[in-house]
Amino acid sequence: MIEKADQIFVILSHWLVSFLPVWLQQPVHVLLSVVAIIVTFPALFAITVLLERKGLGRMQNRYGPNRVGPYGIFQPVADGIKSLTKEDIVPTSADAVVHFLAPVFLVVVVFMGYAVLPMGRNMTLVNMDAGLLFFFAIGASTELSVFMAGWSSRNKYSLLGAMRAVAQMISYEIPLLMSSVAVVMMTGSLSPNKIVDVQNQYTWGLPHWYIFTPWGLAAFLLFCVAATAETNRSPFDLPEGESELVAGYFTEYSGFKFALFFLGEYVGMLAISGLGTTLFLGGYSAPLQILNWVPSWCWFFGKVMMSMCVFIWLRGTLPRLRQDQLMNFAWKFVLPLTLLNLVVAALWRFMGDGWLRWVVCSAILLLAYTVMGRLGMRQKHIAPRSYRYAE
Amino acid sequence: MTPLTGYLLVAALLFAIGLAGALTRRNAILVLIGIELMLNAANLNLIAFWRYGPHPEALTGMMFAIFSIAVAAAEAAVGLGLVIQIYRHTRTTDLDQMNRMKG
Amino acid sequence: MSIVFYVLAGLTVAGALAAVALKNTVHCALALTVAFAGLALLFLELDAQFAGFAQILIYIGAVAILVVFAILLTRGSETPKDTVYSNKWLLGLVTAAAVFAVLGWAVLHSTEALPHETAKPAVTVMDIGNALMGRYVLPLEIVALLLTAALIGAVIVAMHEKEGAR
DSSP states (O other): HHHHHHHHHHHHHHHHTTTHHHHHHHHHHHHHHHHHHHHHHHHHHHHHHHHHHHHHHHHHHSSSSSSSGGGGHHHHHHHHHHHHOOOOOOOOOOOHHHHHHHHHHHHHHHHHHHGOOSSSOOOOOOOTTTHHHHHHHHHHHHHHHHHHHHHHTHHHHHHEEEEHHHHHHHHHHHHHHHHHHHHHHHOSSOHHHHHHHHOOOOTTTOOOOOOGGGGHHHHHHHHHHHHHTTTTTTTGGGOOOHHHTTGGTTTTOTTTTHHHHHHHHHHHHHHHHHHHHHHHHTTTOOOGGGGGTOOOOHHHHHHHHHHHHHHHHHHHHHHHOHHHHHHHHHIIIIHHHHHHHHHHHHHHHHTSSSSSHHHHHHHHHHHHHHHHHHHHHHTTOOOOOOOOOOO | HHHHHHHHHHHHHHHHHHHHHHHHEEEEEEEEEHHHHHHHHHHHHHHHHHHHSGGGGHHHHOOOHHHHHHHHHHHHHHHHHHHHHHHHSSSOOOGOOOOOOOO | OOHHHHHHHHHHHHHHHHHHOOOOHHHHHHHHHHHHHHHHHHHTTTTTTTHHHHHIIIIIIIIHHHHHHHHTTTTSOOOSSSSOOOTTTTHHHHHHHHHHHHHHHHHHHHHTTTTOOOOOOOOOHHHHHHHHHHHHHHHHHHHHHHHHHHHHHHHHHHHHOOOOOO
């Protein structure tokens, strides 16, 4: 019974496909999985957008949207209808072909990342040997669509926003990859299925998730920072900050194309949360062994939504970083820490089991963080705050 | 025509197109684009021979191609840095006007 | 020859032609990206998954963006005053056609000497890792040194000169 609830989508798709002739079964099976992904994640996007507006509102001491439906739960529907029926304005001097292709390219590329994520037991769309490399390759392609959007608008603010966004995404891509390489090194495989399988074991009821090891916790925190910067979310959202650059690289987009950009950004956030869940939080495995009766896909989506809540929380709490502060942070703090984390992970592996490796690895990481953080701070001469009043 | 011949012809065509681009365009960056196309054609050649040759389990072709990709990326970076610095000096990227060492 | 190969080859060649023939430099860079993507798919068709994904990650994710940044930093996106082709364009075209003719003749006339189709190789990423750390460890370290040198060199070459050195 538990087994059936866990595998319910797999059983359902096999049953639906069994009505067809044999030569048609494999393509239709793949097609069904693709349709399921294309339906599920935009639905999660709608829920996330509503959660964000209500959550941010509450953090800023106001209600979020609460007119459309009880507690505002039909707000995403209203937003969708609005963006579909708005006039699609393309500037006269804009490059029409590239202007049209940029959101299309973004959405296509962002959905392709879901092909390798294990969303439940036996629920990976494509079980690739080099799945993680595929995900990062796809993530690297999104930067080009950002540039296409900014350049084709023939607008100085868009171009500036696009250049900033691309520089930021390239800078934070290396810490993203390096913090995942620590996980790959300890697992010995690039396949997300294998990574989740290794974490799916339990000792005294507690799981072997990588976040519960010192190097795993450091790698997870660095991955979070890099993921927030990759998806242009606050506190790294200078490229799309409303107070700086109008709307950054999608200034000249209106109506459905803007909705596609919005969709692409949030679906990208969901994809990178899915990847973080797979790499560090054990994917579809339950936190305690006694909770294994809950279906695996419930755990996966629960963890992804928790990550989205953390993203929203960060947005409501932290102030925005300036472009040079952001780049300094990436190259001078996050990248050296990720490289040190690789060494610490290797040390963890070769010290063998026991309490000593916990102490040594935690001590090295804490020392590095303190030294680099405090040394970095000392060079900034922070003057006492002075106020200038309008006279 | 065997599959290998098909891939080799595509690689030869890409190489010729890259060479034509490198030899006929004025802008220095487009010459670099032509060079990148030529390197990619060579990579395609390597992978095709790896796949259809004897001993694909020795991984020689794939390793060669991966190292070639890495070296090409490094060369593109340095080449584009040079182009940017030359632009700062001469205010143009037109190769036909960079003839101060002629004669 | 499967239909997939023809479609991918057509896409790649079309992208390459557009990359060297278009007037607008940024369009050329975007067409180059299409050519890179086509090549990556050709690698995947040849069962070289690691090479295909590395091609997407490095070429589309880094080299294409580098080319685009260089075009924007050197005002390449403005329309040029005279033609985009050099004075001696015919010579270049003839040279390229001659090279293609020689290569094509060599390929088509050596069909007997070329290897025949073998079974699909089962290459895992573990094999590639073992090869990189075993047989190819010296080239790996040299490429690491080369990349470091290129990184430092590119930064130094493209840096703004200090005021005193001008």
